[in-house]
Amino acid sequence: MPAASPIAPFQSRRARLASELAPGIVIVPTAPELARNADTQFPYRFDSSFYYLTGFTEPEAVLVLLVKAGGEFESVLFCRSKNLEREIWDGYRHGPEAAREAFGFDRAYSWDELDTELVQLIADQPRIHTPFGVDAAWDARVAGWLNAVRAQARAGVAAPREIVDVRDAIFELRLIKDASELDVMRRAGSINAAAHVRAMRATRPGMMEYAVEAELLHDYYRQGSRFPAYTSIVASGPNACVLHYVENNRQMQDGDLLLIDAGCELDGYASDITRTFPVNGRFSGAQKAVYELVLAAHSAAMQHALPGQPWNAMHDAAVKVLAQGLIDLKLLTGSLDEVLESESYRQFYMHRTGHWLGLDVHDAGAYKQNGEWRALEPGMVFTVEPGLYIRPADNVPAEFEHIGVRIEDDVVITSSGNEVLTDGCPRDVAGIEALMQDHRA
Secondary structure, three states: OOOOOOOHHHHHHHHHHHHHOOOEEEEEEOOOOOEEEOOEEOOOOOOHHHHHHHOOOOOOOEEEEEEOHHHOEEEEEEEOOOOHHHHHHHOOOOHHHHHHHHHOOOEEEEHHHHHHHHHHHHOOOOOEEEOOOOOHHHHHHHHHHHHHHHOOHHHOOOOOOOEEEOHHHHHHHHHOOOHHHHHHHHHHHHHHHHHHHHHHHHOOOOOEHHHHHHHHHHHHHHOOOOEEOOOOEEEEHHHHHOOOOOOOOOEOOOOOEEEEEEOEEEOOEEOOEEEEEEOOOOOOHHHHHHHHHHHHHHHHHHOOOOOOOEOHHHHHHHHHHHHHHHHHOOOOOOOHHHHHHHOHHHHOOOOOOOOEOOOOOOOOOOOEEOOEEOEOOOOOEEEEOOEEEEOOOOOOOHHHOOEEEEOEEEEEEOOOOEEEOOOOOOOOHHHHHHHHHHHHO
């Protein structure tokens, strides 16, 4: 049986998008390059939706689909021209002709032809589908093309009468991962799990947080992930109670917990893991009590990670476990119903229990449809990540102060249940302590 074409998934996604849209022209740009300082730039990262539809990773590129009734369409790519001098400095460019063939487009043009050709392509189209309202400069450019078409009215040229934000249609496609996407995300989850294991083994009292971050990044690169999916959170002691702490510059102390929320990016797709563990390899009594409560909430959420379950069922299940546990630990008072109704648990748990995951860490897709939480379907990928963050307060005993715990895994819904993509890193107390103690021995 012949191997599947590497561009087939991208061609299929373009066809599926065209079938979902009313006739018109679709115009989707990639992300711009961004200056870091002086004459240097940040490492280039393409726009997620553009890449999802094209597989093309170079800057200065635009996808155009000319959609007809019945879902028939023509695909057009605009990209940078071949330029041997610039390739000496900056690396290989496909150029329009090679890109057309390599990525399966019907036509391709030079980036320098964009303004001229778009005016002609927009003419007589009933509507424009484009990401509208994301970037003011892009909106202005689309308006310029539209006005140039309108200026030809006396020559009998009709301008589109409608501009439609295409993001919702693309995001719905991106929400259900296809087989090629899941293959990449499984590998990303495996890479990330191994990196977190390395970080656990390396951690010692007296180390700087950024030294542990370096262990993560080293393992990402070693395994073939060239970039982290987001800025790593390596938060020890009181820093673990800061949800988006990224300074990573504290010296870790004996008796601290270390919360690591870090992910790698592989072929554009993110993995996102959080693990919390003792710097010295042994949980204290209070640390273990809080940790096992969060782990129980994680388990309760996972019991609702099933096809047909409403999205919010996982969060509701986790909150009930956390609220009752906080009452049992005497960090909150009142009955479970009272704590849930008053939301007093939000002193210690103030975020949701997960988010979609894919080309973006907080990936595309609506969580509700027609005002109701949407049902989970096979191919949806998301995180499950309950936590507790106990800052000093009048109702907090000293032994619980500065304990921050979060446990996060990446999950895909299957036809019969779920698959955890990040199982390669231990999450139970015995497994964590055994891993850390074995390495020390």
